[in-house]
Amino acid sequence: MKTYKIAAIPGDGIGTEVISAGVEVLQALAKRDGSFGFKVDHFDWGGEYYKKHGRMMPENGRDMIGKHDAILFGSAGHPDIPDHITLWGLRLAICQPFDQYANVRPTRVLPGITSPLRHVNGGELDWVIVRENSEGEYAGVGGRAHQGSPLEVATDVAMFTRAGVERIMRFAFKLARSRPRKLLTVVTKSNAQRHAMVMWDEIAVAVAREFPDVTWDKMLVDAMTMRMVTRPQSIDTVVATNLHADILSDLAAALAGSLGIAPTANFNPERAFPSMFEPIHGSAFDIMGKGIANPVGTFWSAVMMLEHLGEPAAATRLMKAIERVTADPRLHTPDLGGKARTADVTAGVIEAIERENV
Template sequence: MSLHKIAVIGGDGIGPEVVEAGVEVLEALAAVEPGLAFDFKRFDWGSDYYRRNGRMMPQDGLEQIKGFDAIYFGSVGDPNLPDDVTLWGLRLAICQGFDQYANVRPTRLLPGLTGPLRPDLGKQIDWVIVRENSEGEYAGVGGRAHRGLPIEVGIDVAVFTRAGIERIARFACELALSRPRKLLTVVTKSNAQRHGMVLWDEVVRGVLRDYPGLSVDWMLVDAMTQRMVNKPGSIDTVLATNLHADILSDLAAALGGSLGIGSTSNIDPSRSRPSMFEPIHGSAFDITGKGVANPLGSFWTASLMLEHLGEQAAARRLMVAIELVTDRAEYLSPDLGGAASTAEVTSAVIAAVSGVNSPSS
């Protein structure tokens, strides 16, 4: 039997709601998938923890979770706390502390969903965006001076290193090769960002020489947004910097129907530390506690976590269940144009996973 130790961090807003729904689904999956088992341990870190303790997580937080097989994360952010405090105090502290340098975000238009594009374009969406997750514009280098004075200044430095670029480029190339189309689009902005992004281009081109089996094209990030809308079928695997991929992946999720279905993996490819898996919708305090949050992003995220844990059959079973549910209008949540509650969507996915009263029947 495969027993996977999972650290569960619900975080803020709707995070605990959708992650707990995901735990229910994973437990249902373990009940029907031979040899699959989980040991979940919950950590109450986040903005409420900050209000009690002055920190988003304990000082030894990384030490507490480093022995787990994976981290299942909900969201971070609170309208009553500065975003830089909440993000850097928890999510980025884990990503950077565990060197989870590869952020992977898949997008497909799931059955029954339409999205904002014309149907003939929407059905072409089948992408995976690889985001450099440790440096670039989010390296945290910079500072402020002369606070409160007319000459106050704030500086953020985008940090690009040869080692950081090379390792994410190799990760993206390997992922692109594993997909049927073997097509990689490299996103840049080296026409305007003349130092870091020029280094990005040079290092990526050097890595690409080791992957002659790939078809590769290049896009400026602004042009890439238009391509995603106008020619979605021309895209497969995308490699982009921390900031650029952050923006493009939210656009991708919206084109796929809703931010509520978006999923992501924060991967340490060395597997020396646990990787972290999270839906991308954020804390959504406007719907917190109303029972209407879309849990599908957390379920898709759980499928990514299963893949990372080597549970390919279970991951496929969960994705099939998700697709069975999205194909029935009565199981769509409000963000997808339906009226189903979080609990109703969760129950439908559990039924599909279990093969009892499956939504497909």
């Protein structure tokens, strides 16, 4: 039997609750399948670790998780610690050195969930947003000088490399090719950002020649927000920069019904390092400990993890179980307008997994 080593990093806030639920569901899935198992190692890194040690994770933290088959991550963000410390000290401290340059965020309206968009059903909103995850606006290049004085200056420099843009563009075209519609939208802001964004556009044109079977178009990021709301059926696969896709994918999740259901995969496509899977909802300290966090985003992230590990049948079984649960309004958590608790949704998914006909 194949045993997969999973590094579970709950992080902060509701991360502990949803990752615990995710591990419980994965173990139930492995038991149901019988051909594979999971060895889950838990790492208590995050804000509370920072309070004790002055850093979000150990100095050798990446060495501790670098040989795992995948990483299941909760959230980074603590009300007592500045956000840039929690983000750069944990999530980005894993993503960037592990070269997880392809951030993939699928979005669709799951059964039983109502989109805020009028007259939209699941067939009209079925997107995948590909986010460049290693450079761009989040490259970390910049600094501050003369802090506190009237002459203070601060810079954040967006860094784009031809190699970085080419590889994410090629990844996005390949992904678009694998989907039924073979349709890609390249998002940019090259009317105002006339250097890096113009290079982004030029590389898109060059890479597109390798994929004559993929239909593609280009949108400015501000116009793309309007298109997502007014013409969702015209969109399938999207590729954008680190910042633009970060914003667009949150909008996409809200349009699908809730941030609580949205998954993320941070891929190192070459598999030189483990990839990381996480819900996009953040730490949500306002509901921490109340037992009402929506675990669906974590479960859907686990689906992506199973696909990455080479377990497509198990991934399909879990996705069907998720859809069976979301179709039941009694199992909707408060973010979806219901009264269910995290444990209720988790138990419902496990029950669906265990049914013979799923």
